Amino acid sequence: MQVPSWLAGLACLLLGLSPARAEPAGDPQRGEQIYSRCMGCHSLQVNRTGPRHCGLIGRRAGTVPGFDYSAAMRESGLVWDQDTLDAFLAAPMDRVPGTTMTYAGIADPQQRRELIAWLATAAGQCAE
Numbered sequence: 001m002q003v004p005s006w007l008a009g010l011a012c013l014l015l016g017l018s019p020a021r022a023e024p025a026g027d028p029q030r031g032e033q034i035y036s037r038c039m040g041c042h043s044l045q046v047n048r049t050g051p052r053h054c055g056l057i058g059r060r061a062g063t064v065p066g067f068d069y070s071a072a073m074r075e076s077g078l079v080w081d082q083d084t085l086d087a088f089l090a091a092p093m094d095r096v097p098g099t100t101m102t103y104a105g106i107a108d109p110q111q112r113r114e115l116i117a118w119l120a121t122a123a124g125q126c127a128e
């Protein structure tokens, strides 16, 4: 049996309308604004209530010299990359139970992507 041309046309139309597209990358400029929520406790350059974020991407969790981490963070076994940051920032106290980062998290996945995109650039550029 031959597929009627109208059906083939419809299939093309539907496929065209819902292309399988990749997740949109985070916009780093919006990410910088979102980082203002972290700045009560963090900065890129210096340890404050939270550890400095310079060199964050690729770093093992709980290893900034001179910062007094919780045992939970030191022993988490995490290495900070896109995925581990995304899971942690969604719900810090669920991802690392016992962490002293008492912050509820960022529920919106798009905002997390934007923040991580900015962190990847900004924290990669400052001196270790």
Ligand code: HEC
Pocket (backbone or CB within 6 Å): 035, 037, 038, 039, 040, 041, 042, 049, 050, 051, 056, 060, 061, 062, 063, 064, 068, 069, 070, 071, 072, 073, 074, 080, 089, 098, 099, 100, 101, 102, 103, 106, 115
């Ligand atoms: C209320 C203060 C506070 C806020 C707000 C906060 N943090 Fe933290 N953060 C901490 C503390 C304290 C730690 C150390 C946690 C531990 O040792 O368990 C930490 C640890 C971290 C770590 C692990 C760093 C490492 O060296 O292993 C990351 C990543 C992080 N915070 C990112 C963020 C981001 C991004 C935001 C903003 C969305 C944020 N934090 C908001 C206090 C805070």
